[in-house]
Amino acid sequence: MPRVGLNQQTVVREAARLADEVGFQQLTLAALASRLGVALPSLYKHVRGADALAQKLAVLATAELATEMTTAAVGRSGGDALRALADAYRDYALRHPGRYPATQRVPDPADPEHVEAGERAVGAIFAVLRGYGLTGDDAVDATRALRSALHGFVTLEAAGGFGLPRDIDRSYHQLVASMDISFRSWPRTGG
């Protein structure tokens, strides 16, 4: 029986593709194994198990998302940077419906790559907020606010939580516009 020649990277990458097709919750080791042309237990030679796979997928997706946010915002500032970052965020979530939920896993301190990806993602947001003059505690609060708004929106959208016919793109742009207003007049605490 000829070897397929897998390694951790190919396994995780295929898991990402599969997750985008069938959904994060429906990503199963059985489906992944059959997709890769191996028996299910063979995956354990490359990944410690289902949970470890989810964690590695989180690293991949978080790194991708961080890169896309950073790329979108680079060379811009203020509302321009905010809009670019926000669009990149939602684009990623829509283009990668299986990977996006994986990004919500809190970084594993034992995995430097994961920690680094998480820092890059938060750092991209932080950088945009610096363009509004927000630093210290204000920047922390504002980062949390922006993450909450973006994450909440794309999550509700993906879940089909927006029932009414009103155009969703428009609602998102309004949300981002309102965050722009908020950041320009952020309730300062002098952090």
Added chain:
Amino acid sequence: MPRVGLNQQTVVREAARLADEVGFQQLTLAALASRLGVALPSLYKHVRGADALAQKLAVLATAELATEMTTAAVGRSGGDALRALADAYRDYALRHPGRYPATQRVPDPADPEHVEAGERAVGAIFAVLRGYGLTGDDAVDATRALRSALHGFVTLEAAGGFGLPRDIDRSYHQLVASMDISFRSWPRTGG
């Protein structure tokens, strides 16, 4: 063998309690059955299955959340109403960590109780926004924005997504304060 005397309501209620203790994802028919003093398949006399239980739990939790938001906002308006509603929202999510995720299930059109609960929840938010003079498309956009912000925040908080030491209560209050500012100067579209 004496009967335990279950019905759908007792089953769903106990499921809610159990979910709050062990988490929504860890809510299992096996655990629920043993908690109720019954063999697992007996639950099927009261609930169609695991998915149907999740749906009934969604109805319960959505109705509770809607009631708490409505109660909090009644008799208030503007920023006052907003803060009261937002606090009620997060309080519920923190007090009921197992029920809260259930509320995210999109209402089943075939279950009038579910639809009604969902409408009451959205209606509570809508009512608060009317206090800002927001109606029509503006109100739809603003509702989506507020839901996104609140849901995103409590979800990230519950997931442990806020790593930094900065006080989380404070960040939430800042978020709500910034939404207040946004709603007062909402980017109008003339809906």
Added chain:
DNA sequence: CAACGTTGGCTAAGTGGCTTAGCTTTAAGG
């Protein structure tokens, strides 16, 4: 109060996930 039908409980059995143990064979390197 007895018979009956409904219903709420049960056991047994099947499916589909994940995981571990232990074997075989490939392929790479001396």
Added chain:
DNA sequence: CCTTAAAGCTAAGCCACTTAGCCAACGTTG
């Protein structure tokens, strides 16, 4: 060519959900 690490395999077990079919308790009705 021989050795060995690694990559695949099968077998088997666990746990979740689900269905089928049986039996006993309870309420109703004659």
